[in-house]
Amino acid sequence: MLHVTKQRFLDAGLSLLLKHGYHDLGIQALLDDTGIPKGSFYHHFRDKEDFALQVIDRYMEGVHAGLDACLGERNLPPLGRVRHFFYMTQLHYESEGYMGCLLGGLGQELSGVNDQFRQKIEACFSAIAERMAGCLEEARQQGDLPPESDPQALAGLLVNCWEGAALRSRLRHDPAPLMAMLDFYFRAVTLP
Amino acid sequence: MLHVTKQRFLDAGLSLLLKHGYHDLGIQALLDDTGIPKGSFYHHFRDKEDFALQVIDRYMEGVHAGLDACLGERNLPPLGRVRHFFYMTQLHYESEGYMGCLLGGLGQELSGVNDQFRQKIEACFSAIAERMAGCLEEARQQGDLPPESDPQALAGLLVNCWEGAALRSRLRHDPAPLMAMLDFYFRAVTLP
Numbered sequence: 001m002l003h004v005t006k007q008r009f010l011d012a013g014l015s016l017l018l019k020h021g022y023h024d025l026g027i028q029a030l031l032d033d034t035g036i037p038k039g040s041f042y043h044h045f046r047d048k049e050d051f052a053l054q055v056i057d058r059y060m061e062g063v064h065a066g067l068d069a070c071l072g073e074r075n076l077p078p079l080g081r082v083r084h085f086f087y088m089t090q091l092h093y094e095s096e097g098y099m100g101c102l103l104g105g106l107g108q109e110l111s112g113v114n115d116q117f118r119q120k121i122e123a124c125f126s127a128i129a130e131r132m133a134g135c136l137e138e139a140r141q142q143g144d145l146p147p148e149s150d151p152q153a154l155a156g157l158l159v160n161c162w163e164g165a166a167l168r169s170r171l172r173h174d175p176a177p178l179m180a181m182l183d184f185y186f187r188a189v190t191l192p
Numbered sequence: 193m194l195h196v197t198k199q200r201f202l203d204a205g206l207s208l209l210l211k212h213g214y215h216d217l218g219i220q221a222l223l224d225d226t227g228i229p230k231g232s233f234y235h236h237f238r239d240k241e242d243f244a245l246q247v248i249d250r251y252m253e254g255v256h257a258g259l260d261a262c263l264g265e266r267n268l269p270p271l272g273r274v275r276h277f278f279y280m281t282q283l284h285y286e287s288e289g290y291m292g293c294l295l296g297g298l299g300q301e302l303s304g305v306n307d308q309f310r311q312k313i314e315a316c317f318s319a320i321a322e323r324m325a326g327c328l329e330e331a332r333q334q335g336d337l338p339p340e341s342d343p344q345a346l347a348g349l350l351v352n353c354w355e356g357a358a359l360r361s362r363l364r365h366d367p368a369p370l371m372a373m374l375d376f377y378f379r380a381v382t383l384p
Contacts, residue, residue, distance in 0.1 A: 017290065018304065019304040019305065020304060020305055021213075021215070021301045021302075021304065021305070022212075022215075023213070023215030023216050023301075024215050024301075032267040046358070047312070054210055096282040099304055100300070104300055104356075104359055105300045105301070105304075105363070106360070107300075107359055107363055108213070108292070108296055108297045108299075108300035108301060108359055108362070109213045109214075109215075109216075109297070109300060109301040111362050111363050112210065112211040112212060112213065112291055112297075112362070113211065113212055113213070113253065116240055118363055121363060122360075122363040122364055125360065125363070153372065156359070156360075156369070156372065157373060157376050158373060159356075159360075160353070160357045160359070160360045160369055160373060161352070161353040161356050161357070161373065162356065163355075163356035163359050164296075164351075164353050164354065164355035164356025164358075164359070165352045165353075165356065166355065166356075167296055167299055167300055167352070167355050167356070167359075168314075168317065168348075168351075168352045168355070170299070170300070170303050170304070171299055171303050171310055171313060171314040171317070177352055180345065180348065180349060181349060181352060184349050187380070188376065188379070188380030190368055191380070191383050
């Protein structure tokens with residue numbers, strides 16, 4: 001179990017990184033937000049980079065928990081489970097004021113200058129797509145996707161198109177791009 | 193015609209902002225890159241924000257020139273012209289080492305903290321989608337898209353999905369996500 005202070009830093013960091021991105025976020029803003037003294041930050045984290053990498057880990061724990069809950073929902077057909085995951089994600093974005101996806105934000109900001117973030121964020125997207133692909137393969141086997149469908153490729157497309165829609169949703173403070181993308185995608189993949 | 197020094201700043205800024213993003217880019221790096229003295233920067237630009245906003249204008253000039261050339265290519269059918277524009281854009285990304293799209297990068301980094309960038313970048317995406325929509329409407333009228341297609345909505349989807357693929361291309365230094373997205377999109381929109 002995580003130390004409660006460390007947990008508070010990571011939770012505050014998630015929300016602050018989502019809004020500010022990496023370089024615009026000062027450690028002082030994080031200390032002000034949490035009311036925890038500076039020494040404690042450096043007790044739990046080597047530096048800001050270590051902190052942000054751990055915030056991503058924490059974010060991914062939430063994503064995987066959401067995937068567990070949604071993709072494991074056996075009362076729904078496989079495609080319904082995938083769509084339900086994105087519906088829940090959209091509700092999450094809404095609760096944060098449509099700040100979009102942390103992976104997309106940090107991926108854009110940092111991948112040109114920091115290879116550790118670039119590789120980590122790419123691995124996160126691959127992991128999410130991999131889990132989607134499992135559910136899409138189930139849909140294919142049940143005949144909900146055409147037999148010649150490629151679940152791996154379709155899962156990658158879904159994750160990528162969602163990220164573009166999440167950017168636009170962030171720019172417009174509006175969920176419409178997310179819903180439009182899902183409607184388009186699920187109509188397209190199910191056509192013979 | 194732009195002052196030659198100002199032009200050099202904007203050209204260098206485009207490439208540096210694409211790689212570093214906004215906050216990681218110092219004015220000094222720009223001066224080092226161009227070999228132009230600091231006073232000259234402040235002669236042409238009020239501050240870094242003014243500079244970056246003008247780099248976006250410069251970037252959009254290039255985008256509109258590309259749209260003029262590709263969408264005006266009357267030897268190609270309308271959908272072929274749209275696809276050709278993205279093919280040229282991908283070649284452009286390749287020439288820059290797959291750094292992706294400046295609008296997507298700055299849009300993600302800055303829209304949470306700077307409303308001027310947020311609105312400007314949203315307006316840029318809207319303008320690009322608007323031009324695509326004109327060409328998609330032509331495709332619809334020629335029967336290359338189903339009659340019930342909504343060119344405005346399809347153009348928005350195209351721009352958004354492209355941006356997600358551009359993020360993934362940036363993370364992987366690889367054009368494959370861009371090409372996969374276009375294949376998927378053009379297959380989907382042309383199905384009855």
